[in-house]
Amino acid sequence: MSVSDLIATLILALLLLQAAVRLPGTLRGQRRSRSLSGAFTAFAIAWWLRTGLGRTAVDPLGVNDLPTLLKHVLAIAGICVLLMYVCDVYAEEDTSARHIRISAWIQRATAYASVATVVCMTAVFFLVLDRSKTGKDSPYFIGRHMGDPGLALYMGLFYAYVVAAALVCAYQWGRAARRAGHWSLRTGLTMMSAGMTLIVVYAVMRTVFLSVATLHPLPARDLADQEHITDTVLYAGFLLWLLGSIVPALRALLTRARSIHAILRLHPLWRDLALAVDGIALYQPAHLLRGHRAAQHPCATSSPTTPPPADPPRPPLGD
Known part of the structure; x- marks a missing residue:
């Protein structure tokens, strides 16, 4: 397996992890998680x-x-959903602000722009692009179609969409990072904004290279160097975005772990108190393991209860 495939596999695993974490919310019908x-x-x-x-x-x-x-169609679909999510989140702010109005307009236009881009790219792919060459001619898609005007048109459509969407995400996340109150959220948003900025740089570099290569075909060595450099920028951008999206979740996970640890440390004290004062706890502690943290609490029906006091005797009624 090549280094490129290893990095792609790592990014793939992180993406699947993110999708799995949000699966419970998706099953509950939460729109943003979905x-x-x-x-x-x-x-x-x-x-x-x-x-x-x-x-x-x-x-x-x-x-x-x-x-x-x-690959390009799925990337556009993912960018479309992500862009709509970002615009939806920040549209809840002050609607009188200009950037919020622009985001709302972008949210409405995103789906139409995505469909139009996919249709145009598909038409160019099947009708304009010369696909007679195979992977035996060059391992790179750009190398197989070097000098073909259809390549510049096809990739130009894709990169224009990527640049527009990544710029909106980078701006919104960068603005939110400046206003974030906690360091973890601020760090995560900054990393996500930086990742989107690198993806913009990647798309611009690819566009410039394609423009030059269409007019003056380049040797295979220059093509390989370009692929290596731009892929490195793409990997760095995607990893920054993914790791930035994980940082706030890690803070919540650490907070949950600290809370569980505190509860486990308090358990012996709670058990002694519950055994010393009858009726102070709704569920009586189990006798299993003598109060060890692995002990399970019995159901409420199994807890001992104190019988109610008997009614006082009534005096006999006279005749």
Whole structure:
């Protein structure tokens, strides 16, 4: 397995972890959890198609470069859902602010722009792009279509969409980071904003390279160097975004762990108090393990109860 596939597999695992964490909220019908879970799943499949295993699974369909098209379509779907989520979150702020009005407009236009981009890219892929070359000619999609005007049009549509969406996300997360009250949230939002900025840099670098390569085809060595440099920027951007989205959740997890630890340390004191004062606890402590933290509390019906006092005797009634 190549280094590229290893990094893609790591990113894939992080994306699936994020989707799994939000699965309970998705099953409960929470709209935002469902949106994030869908975005992470779409990104995960797109990154899987970047690996040799993903390409091998799709190649038997008999359509040259089909993994690349599917990868780009899924990436657009994931970006669309993520962008709508971001705009929806920050639209709850002051609606009179200009950036909130712009975000609301972007949220309404995102779905239409995504569908239009996918339709145009698919049309260019099947009708304009020369797909007669295969992976034997070059291991890179750009290298196989170097000098083809259809390549510049196809990738130009994709990168224009990526740049627009990533800029909106980077701006919103960067603005929210400046206003965040806790260090973990501020750190996470800053990392996410920096990750989106790197993805913008990646798309711009690829666009400039494609413009030059379309007019003046470059040797294979320059192509490999470009792929290595831009892929490194893409990996760094995605990892920053993913790790930034995990940081606030880690703080909540640590808080939960500290709370459980405190409860376990208080358990012996609670047990002694419950045994010393009858009726102070709703559930009596179990006798198993003599108060060890692994002891289970019995049900309320099994706890001993004190019988109610008997009614005082009544005096006999006279005749």
